[in-house]
Amino acid sequence: MLLSWWKILGILILLYVVIGGLSVPLNPGITDLNPGQLYAGQQKEVTITAYNTHFKTAQPTRIWLKSAEGKFLEAQNVQILTENKLTCHWDIAKNMEGQQYTVIGYNNIDGSFLVPDGIVILKNDSAEEANTAEAQFTDVNTADFVKPSGLRFPYRSILNETIRNTFFHVALWMAMFVLYLLGLYHAIQYLRTGKNEHDWWSVAYNKSGILYGILGLITGSLWARFTWGGWWTNDVKLNMAALSMFLYFGYLLLRNSFNDAEARARISASFSIFAFVALIPLVFIIPRLTDSLHPGNGGNPALGGEDLDHTLRLFFYPSILALILLGCWMAQLKFRMQKLAIKAGIYT
């Protein structure tokens, strides 16, 4: 019981991750701007659909267009429709043509929320021009904005609530990698010492890793369906991850094709070293060299900043730890079973 404390720890951390990771609310954000294109010299009503906001219960919500220079143009005539929907008017001046503006909203309950480059001002080709005056840009001190209290995950458009998948999808791959690393260590130790225990450990860790890899592919596919739009996109990281899974499937098939225990152990140890060495360029190098939708690949910024801010880290790192502990537990069960079978003289 005392020696198994880490198993209990694994379950407790996983519980913490599942409960906390699902119950911490998301920051408010803007899901839709209609229309997203305005014409210079026009007055236009824009409908803003938001998420997790409290337009009705909050003090009046104010909306601005923020220029690249950091100047603010406040919207007129803000009409609250529901907690998450409002309409507002902007007088778009001639000199705003051809620029992109960030849309920022603020109220006392939700704090500030924004869409970077949410509105584009296009050239007005029609003859009827109403507004020739300069736009009334002002300075707004965003430091005065009240920040809502409590823990909140960042709001990212498209991702929405699925940003929580960081704990359940990304962490799986990290844990898988650690388990394969442990499998690799024992494979090398087997080749060095020839002790059967190392072979059993190696295959047990690799099997836990393969389980996480399969789950990682399935959860990733599900995530892709709701963000990128397809169960399987031609993203290089996906295909390379699938390929590395096939390598490890090959490892299992290879193991099962031997009758002689020693030959099986030796060849499969060598193969698992090869599979791990192939895994690194497949998953970590090639996707970085080409285009990929994954963060940190194909010129995308790596996990960090808003994608993995401190609130996400609070659950992301524990999740990796919990999955590693559970993976080690499953590997240990496999190992003990193998040991028992050998002890009883049963060949498996």
Added chain:
Amino acid sequence: MPDHSFKCIMWSSIALLMFPYTASAEVSDLDFLRSTGKIYSVIAGVVIVLLGIGVYLWRIDNKLTKLEKQIKDEHETN
């Protein structure tokens, strides 16, 4: 042992190969999973992870039962 994991690998491989072809077949019967900021797709992900670990443990359990039986049989024959 060989027969079981072979089947498992075969089906996983077929499922993996099928992925690109199922992509366009689905249209949009997934509105439920997309509601409330796609939270239910996250729940589905959590369920998959827990189910996956559960199924793996179930298989270990089954193999252990078989092993126990074998050991018991051997004791009786000796």
